[in-house]
Amino acid sequence: MLLLQNLSNALILACTYILMAAGLTMVYGVLKVLHIAHASVYTVGAFVGVLAFTRLGNFWVALAIAMFVSGIFGVLIYRSTYFYLLNSPRTVPLIASVGMFVMFTDLLQKPFLMGAYQRAFPAGGAGLPAVKTALFSFTAKQVLILLVTVILLAIVYVILTRTKLGLSWQAASMDRDMASAVGVNLNQSIAANFFLGSALAGAAGVLVGVYNNSVFATMGDLPSYKAFIIIVLGGMGSLPGAILASLILAIVENFLVASIGYVLPRDSIAFLVLILMLMFRPNGLLGRE
């Protein structure tokens, strides 16, 4: 009983990781850039979500607006920097990304944006029912997270496998020059990739904001570090790998780390795992040398 309940809690945690990591891994797949500023997109999503919700009162509209704004924000990040650095040495876009992350995190904390305090995001379960069975139960908020994640992943799956756009991303992830040689409009394709990935991060921000009933300027830091761990675990650029790794990390955090977490907080254990993974399985759990 307890085990199942723990597993279902881990599942909810994993959902938020998946949405965050999916965007990151998509961007890495196409650009081969570690998009550290993704954390800011997540926070912006939560912030826009809470603003829209307090003005309009409808969670679903707020979610849609937040995803749209995050998506546009992501595209702007791409067009203003990465776009010009595609052919530079790999450290150049990376350092630019770090710069953007630091800049946005600092700006978001300023009083005219989010300030240094936490805002409530009292959307509850957005009218969804709680689920209670003999074996496990989900609160309404958990049902909301599960539902939104499944719907978004389904959409991403369809785009990736059934559309020309998805095909162009696959082509670009193998060889950018080749992809543009065979007629992929690289700019549009990458911009769309950023839009979708950033919209997913925005959705993750909204969901976590609602779940914890709290939105604040540095809320993206930890999830983004974890998203890096996840995409390394899952093999860089692989979406199924990222989903599997999210589940594994969530389960490990919920079970194992709870019992040894007194030595170090669980977040730093996650980082130790990352360092060890990088050293011994740099291609991810599923990848091979």
Next chain:
Amino acid sequence: MSQLEIRSVSHWFGGLQALKDVTFDTHDEILGLIGPNGAGKTTLFNVISGFIVPTSGEVRFNGKAIHRLRADQTVRLGLARTFQIVKPFASLTVEENVLVGLGMPYYPTSAALYQRYRTRSNLDQVEQILAKVHLTDYRSAQAAKLPIGLLRRLEIARALATHPKLLLLDEPAAGLVAQEAEELAALVRDLYAQGLHIILIEHNMRFAMNLCHRIVVLAQGEIIAQGNPTEIQNNEKVINAYLGQE
């Protein structure tokens, strides 16, 4: 006595077999390694020089097994190489590029910490080497600014600085105009005359035929023929596999 012995070397990249049971020896000679694209020539060089540990098989150099050694170890045994796609240290000068090969301490021990590399005797040696490859005029030029023809010679100079007994040249004439290629052939003959043994990968058949004493032909990871240039030119397998392609 043969210097380099390659015994049943095979290598797989994932599910792809790049080398199939390759066996041959080198002697006191200029040996040409030819074959169509994807034949496994560069993979074989990577195995010999220590960048790849072969899936199976053995490589011996002067009797010592070297197939498990890393590149920085094989070079210390007297086995130097160049790269098909030149890899200059772009931010360093020509002189500094050559100095690297001259005496890099193996361990970053205290000697590496306090010994300066720019000593009189080191610079003299660099000067001799640069003279050999006709790069003397460019000694203080930044490597990034040299054209491909000079970079090919710089790679050879760097390799020579390690005092090799066997020199592996990976397509040294690629990207060179006819006259540069001719000068390069003269340089290779010269180096051989000074006692160096040489293996070179070559795509340009005529260049290889004129220069090499013996030729080994690889196709799809296998040796399909070996012998002197005349034998190779008349070998039907070679004509089908290699010449037929062009």
Next chain:
Amino acid sequence: MASGYFLTILTFTAMYISLALSLNILTGYAGQVSLGHAAFLGIGAYTSAVLTLRYEVPFWLAFLAAIVLTGLIGTILGLPSLRVRHDFLVLATMGINFVVVSVFKYVDFFGGAMGLVNIPAPSLFGITFRGGVPYLLLTTAYALFTLWICWYLSKTWSGLAFQTIRNDEEAAASLGVNPARYKIYAFGISAALAGGVGSLYAHFLGSVFPDNFVFVESIGMLSMVIFGGIGTLRGPIVGAILLRLIPELLRFIQDYRFTFYGALLVLMMLFQPMGLLGNDSWLWQHLTRWFRSSARSAKEDVR
């Protein structure tokens, strides 16, 4: 009072010059981008603080111990660089910074989130270096020492090896450089020098807190190296001076310090990836051209 404030700024600037120069060995010479340099500053600071506070070790011994211990830990923490390259290494160094800070924060021995306070001021021959001019001299001396190490290192085989690794690891290996060992070596030297700054830092402030050594501090150091000109001696010095002084001189930037650092990193990457005074930078090329032509005209004047 105003002069005391000014001395504090200068003292910090001297410490950051050492930090930027030490990071430059790893990132500029050896080409290993690190986002975890603040961790080494922290390890040095905590080593020195713990030794003097808990074991009553004299400052000078604790200072040496901070250098040696941070160097050793840096060597160990450099191990991921053997397997991991480029952006993955950046992730690993970020992780190292994170883990080190949480050790300070959650292990009671290091004082937890409350940090360590009442760290004694150093003294030598009866002179106590409590702030002011003496401490500025101390930190300046250390900055000069770091500069000398960096300069000397660039003349040695190790310095040459670092540069070959940054340029092309395979070519370096083909010429007898063992990239793994030299990378670890770069980590060790870089960390050791930062550890020395850590000790000076702890005894200057009299207290250390885990939050002094977080990830954004590492970014600040990297900004200095990149802004000034990566891989040169002049670059990190100029970068550290400008990035410490500009926010002090322009108060409105003070509140937006990290916005400023971040924007600067982005702009440098877009327009001058070699930094303000890097070898191929616009400013440096114009400066050297100007020096050369004025030297030539001076010579002609003499004739």
